[in-house]
């Protein structure tokens with residue numbers, strides 16, 4: 001970087017995406033002049049290239065599930081780590097150029113996750129309309145705003161509709177009004193922060209070979225140490241059809257003895273364990289520590305073993 005290390009953050013843009021709104025709620029706040037990128041891949045590549053200090057990208061939605069562009073990029077690209085997360089309730093509206101009525105809408109554009117979250121409304125209110133999925137909800141709004149755009153309307157946030165000079169044809173159109181998207185702040189590998197008592201750890205696990213009970217062996221590492229999982233999904237390894245790895249969020253921090261022990265068990269059991277960071281939970285929920293799994297319990301067990309070994 002000319003002029004030294006980058007300090008600005010990147011995000012999945014343009015201005016007006018849900019990711020941009022989530023960025024504005026970061027605590028501590030993001031440095032001034034965040035940089036929008038048109039795709040999750042470009043935002044994460046900018047972090048790898050040192051163009052930005054970190055990037056905020058969506059990873060999971062309460063209705064549509066994992067954002068595969070993010071999960072796969074983190075699992076397979078050059079190493080990156082998650083240092084924080086943000087939760088944002090997401091609500092959608094249908095926005096069009098002023099003067100358009102609902103009856104005029106034939107062609108709609110939006111982000112694939114937004115389309116999936118408004119499917120019922122679209123089937124009920126615009127059964128004849130075609131939906132073309134594109135970059136992001138805000139990019140869809142910007143596209144519709146062009147005079148002469150082939151699209152009649154965009155599904156996006158009210159912020160994006162207003163920003164790009166569109167008018168709401170309908171608001172609150174999500175099939176589930178309580179949907180929440182989770183975003184993660186990603187940087188190049190940095191020393192892991194201190195445990196806060198309410199943390200999450202993200203891992204990707206590659207198995208040695210497929211065999212009966214392989215997933216159970218992974219789950220046992222967590223279960224026997226009283227570690228709860230917040231998310232587990234399988235993703236193709238891209239090697240051969242039917243070969244999958246597991247993307248996991250576990251409750252706790254690599255500095256917590258029970259999670260560290262579970263990770264050592266995974267290291268022994270799996271072909272590869274990709275550590276994607278331990279970071280504070282956005283909901284500040286502290287884990288329910290099962291009897292015998294606190295740091296003191298592990299320390300007492302180690303001292304006992306040391307005494308036995310003389």
Ligand SMILES: O=C(O)C(=O)C[C@]1(C(=O)O)C=C[C@@H](O)C=C1
Nearest residue numbers: 017018019058111113136137181
């Ligand atoms: O397109 C946007 O506005 C985004 O920030 C992306 C994204 C997603 O990837 O899930 C974020 C939240 C909504 O669920 C829909 C789209």
